[in-house]
Amino acid sequence: MSTPRMSQNAEAARVAALQAEFNEKKWVWVPDERDGYLAGWVAKEENEVGEVVMAAGGDIRRLPLYALSKMNPPKFDRVEDIADLTFLNEASVVHNLRLRYGSGAIYTYSGLFLVAINPYQSLPLYSDSIIQQYRSRRRDENPPHIFAIAERAWVNMGEERENQSILITGESGAGKTESTKKVIQYLAAIAADAHSHTPSPSHFPHPVAFIIIFFRRHHAIYWPARKEFHS
Ligand SMILES: Nc1ncnc2c1ncn2[C@@H]1O[C@H](COP(=O)(O)OP(=O)(O)OP(=O)(O)O)[C@@H](O)[C@H]1O
Numbered sequence: 001m002s003t004p005r006m007s008q009n010a011e012a013a014r015v016a017a018l019q020a021e022f023n024e025k026k027w028v029w030v031p032d033e034r035d036g037y038l039a040g041w042v043a044k045e046e047n048e049v050g051e052v053v054m055a056a057g058g059d060i061r062r063l064p065l066y067a068l069s070k071m072n073p074p075k076f077d078r079v080e081d082i083a084d085l086t087f088l089n090e091a092s093v094v095h096n097l098r099l100r101y102g103s104g105a106i107y108t109y110s111g112l113f114l115v116a117i118n119p120y121q122s123l124p125l126y127s128d129s130i131i132q133q134y135r136s137r138r139r140d141e142n143p144p145h146i147f148a149i150a151e152r153a154w155v156n157m158g159e160e161r162e163n164q165s166i167l168i169t170g171e172s173g174a175g176k177t178e179s180t181k182k183v184i185q186y187l188a189a190i191a192a193d194a195h196s197h198t199p200s201p202s203h204f205p206h207p208v209a210f211i212i213i214f215f216r217r218h219h220a221i222y223w224p225a226r227k228e229f230h231s
Pocket residue numbers: 118119120121122123170171172173174175176177178179217
């Protein structure tokens with residue numbers, strides 16, 4: 001049996017064990033001032049208030065039910081597209097991004113959008129071989145990546161014969177400039193490649209089209225939980 005197959009089985013067993021444990025309780029995310037959200041399970045509900053046992057430490061917190069967010073089963077851990085989550089709440093989105101970031105995956109799709117988390121370190125994600133990995137591939141054939149967005153814009157430009165735009169937005173320091181550079185790096189590499197196989201300028205695949213990259217800076221997303229949620 002090959003190694004990848006074994007590791008797939010091991011992963012399936014791990015998820016099944018977690019799922020069995022998950023099914024025994026009503027798991028929720030609890031807003032927390034320091035950590036954003038913490039895992040817990042509802043032991044009792046009364047008058048719209050939940051008594052939650054915290055997974056880490058076992059202490060009990062009493063919160064209004066509206067402040068609790070449903071947790072997704074473990075099989076959704078590290079999903080590549082946030083839109084696939086059964087319970088689409090802020091806590092679950094943050095949890096998924098955090099899990100992925102922890103395993104080196106800084107990119108995650110959210111439907112048509114790509115979420116990029118600034119790693120503040122140089123990662124081996126932008127080499128020529130990675131460019132080739134994304135070239136002429138559908139989005140679901142590779143892990144989420146800024147190159148997949150650039151590839152889509154390039155393909156759309158060829159198919160629709162229309163200019164394309166990519167909006168890159170985020171708070172100051174989020175990585176907009178770096179992301180823009182990665183888009184340009186990808187387009188420059190594949191455009192140079194396309195031109196080198198083309199006999200004359202009149203046969204260029206995209207003679208009059210442009211990919212326009214828009215920049216927009218916005219404020220940080222709301223992260224810390226509100227104080228009044230805590231008992
Ligand atoms: N994908 C990445 N890989 C490695 N480092 C990154 C990445 N994205 C951002 N950084 C780091 O974070 C720093 C800030 O990123 P960047 O300048 O792109 O932010 P910005 O959103 O354009 O900020 P501002 O709005 O203030 O101009 C970069 O100088 C770089 O060190």
